[in-house]
Amino acid sequence: MTATPAALAEDAAERGPVARRLPARPELGAVVGAAAVLVFFALAADGFLRPAGLGTVLYAASTIGIMAVPVALLMIGGEFDLSAGVMVTSSALVSSMFSYQMTANTWVGVAVSLPVTLAIGFFNGWTLTRTRLPSFIITLGTFLMLTGLNLGLTKLIGGTVSTRAIGDMEGFDSARAVFASDITVGGFQLRITIVWWLALVAAATWILLRTRAGNWIFATGGNAEAARAVGVPVDRVRIGLYTGVALAAWISGQHLLFSYDVVQSGEGVGNELIYIAAAVIGGCLLTGGYGSAAGAAVGALIFGMTSKGIVYAQWDPSWFKFFLGAMLLLATLLNAWIRKRAEASS
Amino acid sequence: MNGTPTAAAGSPTALVELAGVGKRYGNVTALEGVSLAVRPGEVVCVLGDNGAGKSTLIKIVSGLHRHDDGVFRIDGEEVRLTSPREALDRGIATVYQDLAVVPLMPVWRNFFLGSEPVTGRGPLRRLDTAAMRRTTREALLRMGIDLRDVDQPIGTLSGGERQSVAIARAVHFGARVIVLDEPTAALGVKQAGVVLRYVAAARDQGLGVVLVTHNPHHAHLVGDRFVLLRRGSMAGSHAREEIVLDELTRQMAGGSDLDRLGHELARIRPSEPDRKAP
Structure with missing residues (x-):
């Protein structure tokens, strides 16, 4: 007594097959937006499309993108991290101050900074899973505490709000080569952060789409109770995602340190919202369970193009934030509209 | 399954058998003297109004709660289940009304969620996506569910189809007895028909089915035996041919x-x- 195949085929035909899948890609809205921004600045700004211009744009995109990618993963897993921006500064400060105070090789500072930063991420995730408080509250708390610690400890140890220059210390040049150098690819001068960025996008995409962990991230954000019921270690997934954000914050922090030599302890405040905005423009749902790493990368690219495009067009850079806000609203509306259409055709 | 026939009837051993099972929560008796047996290829319907003890019965069979009185046998062996995991390992899968699916995830990812097959080794260890898609399609087809596109989000399926995927999932992961908690309660007439068809399909594959419902019309369409519960105790147990x-x-x-x-x-x-x- 199985179902009649004819009736079922009819049902399936009503649902409408492949046509719906393409617009259902999370990053589609962002790609359309990025193309529009590219065309706009290509017309409005001289030098935007020249190699040097594009190199600058990609560099700006990569510094945001390195963080936006793990933040996107976290959001797909259904959580927020407001501490991501200042965590980058914390990571740079730990690295710099440790090396300077201990008069050690800069690589020692880099190595010490890694577990410290990861511990902050772990703290976020662990507190979240233990207390079941909203991640907004917990990471707002971490954000405020880190902001205070960054300033307070830097002043306490060094006497000023910025760290001492470590440019003449041992290991600085090799560390700079890894975190903040220029590389030449086919005649183009590119910042090495672009390599880090693309590597992170590739790794995150692999994890999301091709590993069990990726399946669990989508499920944790999409329906945590259902995921738990079928044996997904929901808490471990969440802690892992926060630790992932911390790992990227470490990379980002080391770049900050080795490209400027000194670190301003008040930096990073507000960047967390830019990472979240990039992820949302890239198609991540605020409620979790949906999004992609590539989308967040495109979101970061839109940020990079806008911030540098305004400079190349010789406009007042004050307009940057306005453009970004408008972009965020437009992209979110576009994404919502696309998704609605995708679901309506079912 | 490991069908050691009983000497008397020659029918296979019951997959799940309850004899005089009772459950108390403190002083409150939730269930008392309930007996039923589910054999391979048999649908046992548990009928009762709200508060009759249906959900307590489900919780005992699915391993969420332990019974206080009577005997609970699986394959003729007396058991006291301590967890839903143990029930699953013994082949009893429960499909709850509020289904364990993640709406935005594709059907095939939902199908394998928590038990994903992997291939390759080291850093190349990855989901066997081709096998996952193929297996999902095959497992659903075997139940008579023909989804052209297993990549669609499971949320785009109708309630009946989602319920049916959950049943197919339980069958695929080795369930021998499926316990269905009010599978047709929230569904329209047509959708309920879809689910009942898959209940019958599972039965025809030799599974035992415990169908818990308060709808005698749906029960009568597929049931082989009807166990009636009222205020926590058995109000009757009838074979299909004994009752209209x-x-x-x-x-x-x-x-x-x-x-x-x-x-x-x-x-x-x-x-x-x-x-x-x-």
Whole structure:
């Protein structure tokens, strides 16, 4: 007594097959937006499309993108991290101050900074899973505490709000080569952060789409109770995602340190919202369970193009934030509209 | 399954058997003296009104709660289940009304969620996506569910289809007994029909099915045996050939209670003919 195949085929035909899948890609809205921004600045700004211009744009995109990618993963897993921006500064400060105070090789500072930063991420995730408080509250708390610690400890140890220059210390040049150098690819001068960025996008995409962990991230954000019921270690997934954000914050922090030599302890405040905005423009749902790493990368690219495009067009850079806000609203509306259409055709 | 035939009837050993099972929460007796047996290829319907003890019975069979009295046997062996995991390992899968699916994830990812097959080794260890898609399609087809596109989000399926995917999932992961908690409660007539068809498909594959419902019409369509619960105890147990739908409906609704209600309402509205008079 199985179902009649004819009736079922009819049902399936009503649902409408492949046509719906393409617009259902999370990053589609962002790609359309990025193309529009590219065309706009290509017309409005001289030098935007020249190699040097594009190199600058990609560099700006990569510094945001390195963080936006793990933040996107976290959001797909259904959580927020407001501490991501200042965590980058914390990571740079730990690295710099440790090396300077201990008069050690800069690589020692880099190595010490890694577990410290990861511990902050772990703290976020662990507190979240233990207390079941909203991640907004917990990471707002971490954000405020880190902001205070960054300033307070830097002043306490060094006497000023910025760290001492470590440019003449041992290991600085090799560390700079890894975190903040220029590389030449086919005649183009590119910042090495672009390599880090693309590597992170590739790794995150692999994890999301091709590993069990990726399946669990989508499920944790999409329906945590259902995921738990079928044996997904929901808490471990969440802690892992926060630790992932911390790992990227470490990379980002080391770049900050080795490209400027000194670190301003008040930096990073507000960047967390830019990472979240990039992820949302890239198609991540605020409620979790949906999004992609590539989308967040495109979101970061839109940020990079806008911030540098305004400079190349010789406009007042004050307009940057306005453009970004408008972009965020437009992209979110576009994404919502696309998704609605995708679901309506079912 | 490991069908050691009982000497008497020659029928296979019951996959799940309850004999005089009871459950108390503190001083409150939730369930008392309930007996039933599910054999391979058999659908046992548990019928009862709200508060009759249906959900307590499900919790005992699915391993969420332990019974206090009576005997619970699986494959003839007496057991006391301590966790849903243990029930699953012994082949009892429970499909709850609020289904364990993630709406935005594709059907095939939902199908394998928590038990994903992997291939390759080291850093190349990855989901065997081709096998996952293929297996999902095959497992659903075997149940008679023909999804052209297993990549669609499971949320785009109808309630009945989602329920059916959950049943197919339980069958695929080695369930021998499926416990269905009100599978048709929230569904329209057509969708309920879809689910009942898959219940029958599971039965035809040799599974035992425990169908818990308060709808005697749905139960009567697929049931081989009907166990009636009222206020925590058994109000009857009938084989399919012993009972007709009207009688089942009457008993489930409370038999003489309903007659009395009929009289009462007839007095209030005398123009209405007394249809339920015995």
